[in-house]
Amino acid sequence: MAExxxxxEMTGIVKEFPGVRALSGVDFRLFPGExxxxxxxxxxxxxxxxxxxTGVYSLDGGTVTVDGKSVLFxxxxxxxxxxxxxxxxEVNLCPNLSVAENIFIGxxxxxxxxxxxxRMRKEAAELVDRLGLDIDVSAPLSSYPLAVQQLxxxxxxxxxxxxxxEGSGTKVLVxxxxxxxxxxxxxxxxxxxxxxxxxxxVAILFVSHFLDQIxxxxxxxxxxRNGTLVGEHMVRDLDQVGLIELxxxxxxxxxxxxxxxxxxxxxGETLVQAEGLGRTGGxxxxxxxxxxxxxxxxxxxxxxxxTELARLLxxxxxxxxxxxxxGGKQVSMSAPNDxxxxxxxxxxxxxxxxxxxxxxxxxxxxILALQASRGWIRPIPVAQRDELVAKYIKALDIRPANPExxxxxxxxxxxxxxxxxxxxxxQPQLLxxxxxxxxxxxxxxxEIQKLVVSLSEDGMAVLYIAAELEEVLRxxxxxxxxxDRKLVARLTNGPEITTSRxxxxxxxxxxx
Amino acid sequence: MSTPxxxxxxxxxxxxxxxxxxxxxxxVALLLVNVPFTPDFFSIKMTDGHLYGSLVSIVLxxxxxxxxxxxxxLVIATGGIDLSVGAVVAITGALTCSYIxxxxxQNALSGVFLAxxxxxxxxxxxxxxxxxxxxxxxxxxxxxTLIIMVAGRGVAQLITDGQIITINSEPYKLIGGGYWLTLxxxxxxxxxxxxxxxxxxxxxxxxxxxxxxxxxxxxxxxxGIRSMRIKxxxxxxxxxxxxxxxxxxxxxxxxxxxxxxxxxxxxxxxLAVVIGGTSLLGGRxxxxxxxxxxxxxxxxxxxxxxxxxxxxxxxxxxxxxxxxVCLLQSxxxxxxxxxxxxxxxxxxxxxxxxxxxAAPKMEVSR
Numbered sequence: 001m002a003e004x005x006x007x008x009e010m011t012g013i014v015k016e017f018p019g020v021r022a023l024s025g026v027d028f029r030l031f032p033g034e035x036x037x038x039x040x041x042x043x044x045x046x047x048x049x050x051x052x053x054t055g056v057y058s059l060d061g062g063t064v065t066v067d068g069k070s071v072l073f074x075x076x077x078x079x080x081x082x083x084x085x086x087x088x089x090e091v092n093l094c095p096n097l098s099v100a101e102n103i104f105i106g107x108x109x110x111x112x113x114x115x116x117x118x119r120m121r122k123e124a125a126e127l128v129d130r131l132g133l134d135i136d137v138s139a140p141l142s143s144y145p146l147a148v149q150q151l152x153x154x155x156x157x158x159x160x161x162x163x164x165x166e167g168s169g170t171k172v173l174v175x176x177x178x179x180x181x182x183x184x185x186x187x188x189x190x191x192x193x194x195x196x197x198x199x200x201x202v203a204i205l206f207v208s209h210f211l212d213q214i215x216x217x218x219x220x221x222x223x224x225r226n227g228t229l230v231g232e233h234m235v236r237d238l239d240q241v242g243l244i245e246l247x248x249x250x251x252x253x254x255x256x257x258x259x260x261x262x263x264x265x266x267x268g269e270t271l272v273q274a275e276g277l278g279r280t281g282g283x284x285x286x287x288x289x290x291x292x293x294x295x296x297x298x299x300x301x302x303x304x305x306x307t308e309l310a311r312l313l314x315x316x317x318x319x320x321x322x323x324x325x326x327g328g329k330q331v332s333m334s335a336p337n338d339x340x341x342x343x344x345x346x347x348x349x350x351x352x353x354x355x356x357x358x359x360x361x362x363x364x365x366x367i368l369a370l371q372a373s374r375g376w377i378r379p380i381p382v383a384q385r386d387e388l389v390a391k392y393i394k395a396l397d398i399r400p401a402n403p404e405x406x407x408x409x410x411x412x413x414x415x416x417x418x419x420x421x422x423x424x425x426x427q428p429q430l431l432x433x434x435x436x437x438x439x440x441x442x443x444x445x446x447e448i449q450k451l452v453v454s455l456s457e458d459g460m461a462v463l464y465i466a467a468e469l470e471e472v473l474r475x476x477x478x479x480x481x482x483x484d485r486k487l488v489a490r491l492t493n494g495p496e497i498t499t500s501r502x503x504x505x506x507x508x509x510x511x512x
Numbered sequence: 513m514s515t516p517x518x519x520x521x522x523x524x525x526x527x528x529x530x531x532x533x534x535x536x537x538x539x540v541a542l543l544l545v546n547v548p549f550t551p552d553f554f555s556i557k558m559t560d561g562h563l564y565g566s567l568v569s570i571v572l573x574x575x576x577x578x579x580x581x582x583x584x585x586l587v588i589a590t591g592g593i594d595l596s597v598g599a600v601v602a603i604t605g606a607l608t609c610s611y612i613x614x615x616x617x618q619n620a621l622s623g624v625f626l627a628x629x630x631x632x633x634x635x636x637x638x639x640x641x642x643x644x645x646x647x648x649x650x651x652x653x654x655x656x657t658l659i660i661m662v663a664g665r666g667v668a669q670l671i672t673d674g675q676i677i678t679i680n681s682e683p684y685k686l687i688g689g690g691y692w693l694t695l696x697x698x699x700x701x702x703x704x705x706x707x708x709x710x711x712x713x714x715x716x717x718x719x720x721x722x723x724x725x726x727x728x729x730x731x732x733x734x735x736g737i738r739s740m741r742i743k744x745x746x747x748x749x750x751x752x753x754x755x756x757x758x759x760x761x762x763x764x765x766x767x768x769x770x771x772x773x774x775x776x777x778x779x780x781x782x783l784a785v786v787i788g789g790t791s792l793l794g795g796r797x798x799x800x801x802x803x804x805x806x807x808x809x810x811x812x813x814x815x816x817x818x819x820x821x822x823x824x825x826x827x828x829x830x831x832x833x834x835x836x837v838c839l840l841q842s843x844x845x846x847x848x849x850x851x852x853x854x855x856x857x858x859x860x861x862x863x864x865x866x867x868x869x870a871a872p873k874m875e876v877s878r
Contacts, residue, residue, distance in 0.1 A: 316734055340736040354734055357727040359795040364720055369735040371717045376742065379717040422735070 599664025726794025
């Protein structure tokens with residue numbers, strides 16, 4: 001059988017941002033009638049590649065050919081006209097318009113400048129019908145759940161080019177994490193539509209953090225790491241462990257040798273007990289016990305529910321099932337206040353959006369949580385406040401050591417320390433750290449890890465989330481493994497627990 | 513950031529970088545503009561034991577605006593806005609005057625105090641309503657406060673039966689038109705309200721929590737700040753300030769005019785807050801800046817009269833000055849216009865900006 005002609009071929013793609021080379025010489029090809037997964041860890045360059053492909057970013061090097069013809073997209077519109085359509089994670093449609101209007105928005109059939117409503121509805125209905133969907137096209141989009149809206153977005157992108165008669169319709173459909181907020185049945189419906197489109201000859205580029213979905217729907221995959229191409233494989237030739245190795249760039253047995261550490265075994269009595277705690281669309285109900293002085297690490301790929309679990313334990317999201325007991329008392333967890341009152345502290349992975357108040361000073365940011373718990377009427381006395389702030393600036397070595405500095409101007413590592421100081425000042429019983437070492441330099445990383453160890457020695461329980469498994473392994477007494485928004489295993493750290501063992505657990509989804 | 517010796521340029525830089533520098537500079541400039549037209553502009557005379565002069569008048573006539581703007585500052589700092597203050601001015605004046613006018617003895621102190629109390633309670637209730645809609649029901653502040661802005665004038669008319677109620681009460685007249693210790697009594701009221709506001713926000717933690725809620729609402733929720741309470745409180749305080757301004761305005765004219773009392777004062781107040789350097793996006797606020805901003809607006813109004821701008825064009829004139837003030841306060845504009853000479857000496861401000869600029873781009877690459 002002769003190798004078919006790829007519909008899309010990208011060669012030697014280079015994309016640079018100030019100070020970062022996001023893509024260095026990536027090759028990528030897409031054949032008609034296949035579903036192709038683009039894999040890689042966060043920051044590997046998946047989104048950048050997609051944005052280059054769809055004309056959002058301009059190229060700094062390399063060529064793109066569609067159907068053998070070299071093209072250069074200056075805007076998403078040009079890419080669309082060439083038959084490359086994209087559906088992003090967030091639905092980019094107008095919920096207040098009807099389904100038909102959404103499908104035809106920007107290219108409504110017109111006669112003498114007036115929109116032909118009847119024709120538009122009829123064509124929309126035909127399109128929806130052809131794709132085997134049961135949607136009333138005259139109903140407002142908002143009357144349908146998010147999953148259906150996602151399908152409409154796909155219908156819209158497939159319909160592009162059909163009505164004006166020039167293009168031959170969509171050749172390439174890019175789906176960027178379309179399943180992240182869908183439940184199982186909705187995913188199946190999406191997959192059915194994807195298979196139908198594939199059988200019609202559309203090339204589909206699929207990005208998802210859910211490995212099971214990749215293995216269920218995709219034919220071929222391209223793996224990126226740190227902006228470079230690692231390999232292109234048929235899905236059936238590469239198992240999940242092999243894929244994860246490619247994504248993180250280390251063979252499993254290689255990792256095993258790196259791992260060496262001592263364990264403290266003297267953790268105290270139970271502090272936090274979560275039973276059946278869960279939230280639809282966030283994380284499946286889980287049980288978790290955290291003891292005093294224990295460090296629990298959460299391992300799992302991005303989007304596996306690590307953050308969602310942490311947020312439920314803090315009341316940042318409201319659980320819709322289960323209960324939490326802290327220090328023997330049940331806590332309602334309907335708002336962060338409840339958790340804070342029970343001695344829980346939470347450093348979000350999203351420092352900018354959910355942690356810092358950038359306009360305020362270091363001092364103000366540090367005392368914020370303590371002040372919030374005291375209420376506005378009882379300010380912390382100035383002398384005590386300054387002493388506390390100075391103490392923590394010194395203890396955590398925050399630089400510049402100037403309490404008057406605006407926190408928005410500090411480096412990432414120092415901002416992270418400010419957030420740590422903010423919570424340490426409240427003397428919590430359980431400290432939740434979500435990716436505390438992300439995006440900060442190596443020195444600050446080590447300091448924060450040392451701090452976690454010493455806090456746990458002082459009896460504080462810590463829930464530690466990090467993308468780097470070595471980090472989790474080094475610090476944790478217990479490791480919770482998450483996969484596809486489920487807590488699938490709880491491993492007690494010991495000599496037999498290695499990064500490869502954790503990776504296997506992530507890949508298989510089972511406690512072995 | 514450390515400068516080895518405090519030289520004149522660095523002192524000058526410290527001065528120009530103070531957050532109140534530009535508002536004060538504009539105020540001084542506006543005051544100076546008056547001198548060629550009114551040579552005795554800065555002179556203050558003593559007549560009948562009262563001080564008279566342009567400066568005194570500016571503060572006197574600007575008093576209601578300062579009050580309203582001070583309350584507005586806190587609302588804006590939480591990321592909100594209160595359009596209803598003008599209507600609250602009218603409601604308070606109408607209630608107070610109609611109660612006083614019903615009294616047999618309009619000069620009785622107890623009756624006047626009770627009337628003022630009724631007016632101020634009504635104002636606070638309006639603020640509670642605004643705060644409830646914004647904080648509890650999650651309605652956008654501009655819409656939530658639009659309700660009282662529109663309906664409130666109707667309520668004021670209802671209270672006064674569509675008439676302008678005139679009263680004749682000596683004690684009440686004192687608030688907006690009387691003198692005490694040679695100065696207009698209004699100035700003392702304003703000074704007291706400003707002092708109380710500063711104490712309330714900076715001596716307690718209220719200011720910090722307000723700035724935190726306005727600076728990053730989600731982060732504030734996650735540190736456990738009860739932002740709902742804070743917001744309701746701030747809207748109530750803003751309405752109270754507007755209520756006091758309502759007393760002052762109706763007292764000054766000895767009349768309650770449901771239609772025109774405090775008309776468009778909300779817009780001047782918002783402007784005063786912005787000129788004072790508080791961002792409409794919320795976060796950091798400056799009460800001192802707001803007071804200066806309000807004085808700038810009042811000085812501008814006075815200047816328009818003294819330099820003889822034709823009445824028909826005075827709004828245009830005002831608009832032009834406001835545009836200039838806003839441009840002067842924009843760091844981007846200043847960098848464009850004055851940037852050339854400043855850049856050589858002061859590389860420092862550019863340095864901290866770089867990581868902030870680079871950071872979002874880095875995120876894009878993920």
